[in-house]
Amino acid sequence: xxxxxxxxxxxxxxxxxxxxxxxxxxxxxxxxxxxxxxxxxxxxxxxxxxxxxxxxxxxxxxxxxxxxxxxxxxxxxxxxxxxxxxxxxxxxxxxxxxxxxxxxxxxxx
Amino acid sequence: xxxxxxxxxxxxxxxxxxxxxxxxxxxxxxxxxxxxxxxxxxxxxxxxxxxxxxxxxxxxxxxxxxxxxxxxxxxxxxxxxxxxxxxxxxxxxxxxxxxxxxxxxxxxxxxxxxxxxxxxxxxxxxxxxxxxxxxxxxxxxxxxxxxxxxxxxxxxxxxxxxxxxxxxxxxxxxxxxxxxxxxxxxxxxxxxxxxxxxxxxxxxxxxxxxxxxxxxxxxxx
Numbered sequence: 001x002x003x004x005x006x007x008x009x010x011x012x013x014x015x016x017x018x019x020x021x022x023x024x025x026x027x028x029x030x031x032x033x034x035x036x037x038x039x040x041x042x043x044x045x046x047x048x049x050x051x052x053x054x055x056x057x058x059x060x061x062x063x064x065x066x067x068x069x070x071x072x073x074x075x076x077x078x079x080x081x082x083x084x085x086x087x088x089x090x091x092x093x094x095x096x097x098x099x100x101x102x103x104x105x106x107x108x109x
Numbered sequence: 110x111x112x113x114x115x116x117x118x119x120x121x122x123x124x125x126x127x128x129x130x131x132x133x134x135x136x137x138x139x140x141x142x143x144x145x146x147x148x149x150x151x152x153x154x155x156x157x158x159x160x161x162x163x164x165x166x167x168x169x170x171x172x173x174x175x176x177x178x179x180x181x182x183x184x185x186x187x188x189x190x191x192x193x194x195x196x197x198x199x200x201x202x203x204x205x206x207x208x209x210x211x212x213x214x215x216x217x218x219x220x221x222x223x224x225x226x227x228x229x230x231x232x233x234x235x236x237x238x239x240x241x242x243x244x245x246x247x248x249x250x251x252x253x254x255x256x257x258x259x260x261x262x263x264x265x266x267x268x269x270x271x272x273x274x275x276x277x278x279x280x281x282x283x284x285x286x287x288x289x290x291x292x293x294x295x296x297x298x299x300x301x302x303x304x305x306x307x308x309x310x311x312x313x314x315x316x317x318x319x320x321x322x323x324x325x326x327x328x329x330x
Binding site for chain 1: 112118119121122123125127132134152154169170172173180
């Protein structure tokens with residue numbers, strides 16, 4: 001069976017904030033992934049934090065107001081993308097509020 | 110909308126992130142799931158085991174669709190059918206533009222019509238199927254909600270709150286519904302995730318009492 005790609009934007013709240021989940025799997029194995037939390041400001045989506053396997057290992061990018069990476073950190077499971085995908089959602093579940101408020105604070109400077 | 114996080118927004122977002130985790134696990138485990146779903150649609154997840162979040166997300170989807178956004182609802186946590194999805198009549202996701210609560214294809218027998226009046230909440234519930242169906246309640250105005258079957262999208266009934274205080278005052282003929290009504294509490298499952306916030310004042314105010322006495326006197330005369 002050829003690899004299957006999934007790419008979904010999932011709405012989270014009344015602001016229109018959403019999480020974009022994009023991954024390619026081959027059977028049960030995740031061979032590439034990207035999870036991005038975006039906030040909706042004045043009808044425009046702004047990416048806040050991104051987890052992906054670009055550059056060959058799983059890491060988290062903290063993003064600036066214009067989408068630039070201002071900080072990055074290797075994830076706990078850098079080579080197990082299935083575990084990293086789960087870790088990404090768990091990290092967002094625990095910290096989205098802080099990531100969101102820090103992003104807005106950066107933007108308002 | 111202001112970008113201030115309220116407690117309800119925080120709670121909804123927390124629960125939705127947890128739901129995203131469940132959805133991804135389902136996506137990874139099942140190659141058939143979502144295979145025909147357009148990537149550009151906004152997905153709104155509907156948990157099968159959390160009626161209040163299901164209702165909140167359903168409303169979110171309706172607002173999103175009403176703004177013209179391509180929106181899809183996706184059930185999460187539902188047991189997968191044993192046969193392939195193409196052979197099954199069950200739906201796991203559907204576009205909100207396709208949701209138009211419809212009257213049942215076949216009219217239920219009159220004996221199945223249930224009318225309940227909950228005095229403590231001043232709420233009238235109408236159910237076409239003797240409260241047998243699992244329903245999702247969707248508010249359509251400040252005082253009324255439709256109750257639909259989450260599987261078939263058929264209209265199962267209605268809920269009217271502030272029934273005597275508001276609805277009957279606006280349309281007195283509605284009071285005849287009480288002739289058919291059973292007087293009891295409306296159950297949580299009958300509410301289908303709806304919450305009735307404002308309870309009726311238990312005591313009649315002096316002004317209301319005077320108005321009633323005056324009206325009865327006029328009726329006698």
